[in-house]
Amino acid sequence: MMKLPAMTLREWDGPLTADLVREPARFGLGQVPAHLLPDAATKAVCGFCSTGCGLKVHLKDGAAVNLTPDPDYPVNIGTACPKGWEALSVLDAPDRARMPLLHGKEVDWDTALKYFCDQMRAVLDKHGPEAAAFISTGQIMFEEMAFLGALTKFGLGMIHGDGNTRQCMATAVTAYKESFGFDAPPFTYADFEESDVLVFIGANPCIAHPIMWQRVLRNKRNPQIIVVDPRATETAMAATQHYAIKPKSDLALLYGIAHLIIRDGGVDTSFVEEHTTGFDEFEKFLADYHPARVSEETGISVHRLVHFAQTIIHGTLRVSFWWTMGVNQGHQATRTAQAIINLALMTGNIGKPGTGANSITGQCNAMGSRLFSNTTNLLGGHDFRNPRHREKVAAATGIPVQRIPDRPSLAYDQILKAADEGTVKALWFVATNPSHSWIDQNEINRILDKLDFIVVQDMYCSTETAKRAHLVLPAAGWGEKDGCFINSERRIGYSPKVRRAPGQALADFHIFRLIAHYWGCEDLFRAWSTPEAVFRVLQRCTEGQPCDISGIAGHEMVQKSSGVQWPLSKDDAAKFKATTWKERRLFEDGKFYTPDKRAKFVFEAPQAIPEQRSTEYPLVLITGRGTSAQWHTETRTGKSAVLAKMIPQELMLDLHPNDAAPLGIREGMPVRVISKRAELTAKARLTTCVRPGEVFLPMHDPRVNQLTHASFDPHSRQPSYKHSAVRVEK
Incomplete structure (x- = not known):
């Protein structure tokens, strides 16, 4: 028989009756959370994109019946996109995963969990710790993704695991780390409203992040809006300047603009000299990127290139640079992102209102994945290869240091390559659908068909990937569990459980607890009893890091403060006032996270596009x-x-x-x-x-x-x- 650990009502996944809500003690459960009281309302953060909008969820008899945008939440200020308005309706779909499925047939949890452990253990015992891997997601709470990463690597003994966030934000992470010394998006959404010039590169916020675009429309400074995109997107149509470059010529364009800024005296020399390194080498590198060459490579006339540069070099203007998938999803994406960062640095447009080199993330918790997925980074932005980091995380988590791997995981594509070569034999996918989303779809599906064991843990049993799985574990979705997300501006937001999951579906958090129990490693995670308990563990992991959240007084503070942006250390917490600190940006003191506290200019010559047009494919x-x-x-x-x-x-x-x-x-x-x-x-x-x-x-x-x-x-x-x-x- 399956044995569930002791739970509070907040964690309960069974039927949510009025009697249970009013008298939880009769059922052996803890005190009812205030947001589950009958005919009440609670606040939640949307679980779709990285904007992180606040929603008011209206309840009747403890269950969600409707929602509206939260007018007091500093992200969306009472607005919501169509997805947010429909966040509850999609939970009632008939193809929800309600029971575990083993080779397509319903089984109970006891059978499913024993099968999971038997199959996964057989693979690891026979082929070693590199033979199984997991693919995480930016769609679950960061307490859950941290538990998954810790369970698999510290408990089950895997080496490899990555996330579907590799598809949306890995480029920004890598670029920020090398340029700033840490993965640190510097901006706050207030910068949309406080810029004189907004430059969107490979970004279409009108469609992809419509609430962010609403913040742009609130800008009263009569800003210039520049869009760099091959297509005349909805955002480009609303811009004051649109540069329809040849596809993937953005790196040459950005170097050409930097060349013109230097030529025309637009460099903030005092900022560059006091707060950066590598500019002299960058200036020499740019000598070849004269307007005629850049015009030919990008398809933009010399006159328009000069106009672009002139728009952003006036020293009195606040200029913000924004990018997303049009940059991140490229064959030379990291250097392109760093070319944007270079423009912000050389013009001194960072650390001040209305400025910044600002990457807009994709998924609701992709930022949480960057810090806490325990994949290519150790928990809290640490390095698996650093012995002191491993010892710190061991002390913070209570995990013996010898259980923490001394190397990071392979990346997503490298895990798939290893699966194709036969090194990886088993994959566990959590809240992701790579049979649809991964590049060159037929190739990944060919590889998946070679695996000995595929597990899919998802809300729905009908996804393309779930149909290929040997075992499907039914998971609760947004609104059916509680925990925190981190949005694009580093804001930690809380989302409560407002209804029960269908059938025997469980919160991902509880699935991980049960697997730890069945595997026999539950003692390692005895302190990981609830999402908030894991939040406390992760606070200890971040202490002293650029992403320090040790000053946050738990989930309640996150709720009452309308979200809290990291960092918030214990020292900062003493002066924290939610009313005045609603929006905070990084690098206001000009100090970065590198050893010398200076940002770094990083650059490299553009490389040829891997697949060129041809007569056959024009x-x-x-x-x-x-x-x-x-x-x-x-x-x-x-x-x-x-x-x-x-x-x-x-x-x-x-x-x-x-x-x-x-x-x-x-x-x-x-x-x-x-x-x-x-x-x-x-x-x-x-x-x-x-x-x-x-x-x-x-x-x-x-x-x-x-x-x-x-x-x-x-x-x-x-x-x-x-x-x-x-x-x-x-």
Whole structure:
């Protein structure tokens, strides 16, 4: 029989009756949380994207019945995108995973957990600690992802595990670490409103982060809005300047702008001399990036290049630079992100209101993954290879230091390569759907079919990856469990449990506790009894780090303060006032996290695009967000009837009329899109939003990543989804 550890009502996954809510002691449970009282309301942070909006969840008899945007939350200030409004409805989908599935048949938890342990232990015992790996996610609470990373590496004895956040933000992490000394996005959302010039590079916040765009629209400084993007996106249409560069020529463009800033006297020399290193070498490197060369490589005229540079070099202006997947998902993405950072540094646009080199994250808890997933970083932004870091984390967690690996995991693509080569035999996927989302989809599915053991832990049993699994573990979703997320501006936000999960689905946290129990390593995690208990453990791990959160007085403080941005050390906590510290930025003192406290200029010559256009494949395929009503593989958003009315009912290919005419393609005509790897059928949408020679497909359709070419940034190991060669036929 399965034995559940003692629980409080907050953790209870059974039926939530009125009697149980009012008299939990009768059922052997702890005190009822205030947010579960009948006919009440509570506050939560949205569980979709990295914006981290505040929502008011309205309750009746202790269960959520409706929600509205929170007017007092400093992120969204009473607004929400379509996904947020529909966050509850998608929990009622008929394809929710309600029972464990073993080879497609329902089994009880006892059978499922014994099978998990038997199969995983057999793989590790026979082939060693590198033979099994996990793929985590930016969709679960950071207390849960920390538990997963600790359980697998400290308890089960695995070496390797990465996250689907590798697809969205690994580039920004790598760039910040090398340039600033730590993964430290410096901004706060107030900077959207306080800039004189906002530069968006490979970012379309109108669609991808609409609430952030609302913050831009609140800007009363009459700002210049510059967009660098091959497509005329919704954000580009609203901009004052749009630079429709050739796909993946952004690195050359940024070097060309830096060249012009130096030429025209726009460098903040005092900031550069006092707070940076490497500028002299960077200046010499830039000598070759004269306007004529950059114009040829980017397709932007010399006159417009000069206008771009002139817009941002006036010393009295506040300039903020923003980027997201259009930069991060590239074959030379890390150096491109650092070219943006270089522009902010050389003009002194950092650490002040309305400035910054600002990476916008993708998933709701991708920032939590960066600090606490225990994958390529040890908990709290530490280094597996550093003995002092291992000893510190051991002391903070109570885990014997000899159980902590002395090397980081392989990256996602390297784990898959090892699986293809036969080194990795088992994979455990948690709240992610790589059979849809991973680049060159047919290749990953071929590799998955070779594995001895696949486990999928998800809310839904119908995902493309779950259908390939030997074992499916049914998980609770957002609103059915409690814990914290960290959004793009480093704000830790709390989300409570406001309803029970269907069937026998359990919170990921409790699944991990049960696996520890069945594996026989539960004594290692005796202190990891609740999400808040893990929060306390993680506070100790961050002490003294740039991301120090030791001054946060638990979940209650996070709730009452409308979220808390890291860092907040014990020393800072004494002067913390939620009303005046709602939004804080980094580097106001000009000191960075490098040994010499100086930011570093990092640069490298542009490299050729891995897959070039050819006579057979003459078009460049760009992929990206489709609408604000869609989210990633649509595992959740696809369940909403309301959201379904806001998206095209068929896959649409954006094609320029000049490319369509010679092919005899008319508006709405079915077309074939063909790459070296696969083909699909879509409907043609003739538009000048794409340039001649380029086409666009939304990434949400399950077929699109059959076409994409698998190339990876060598530093971040992030896939490049933004440049594949294709042809189009009637």
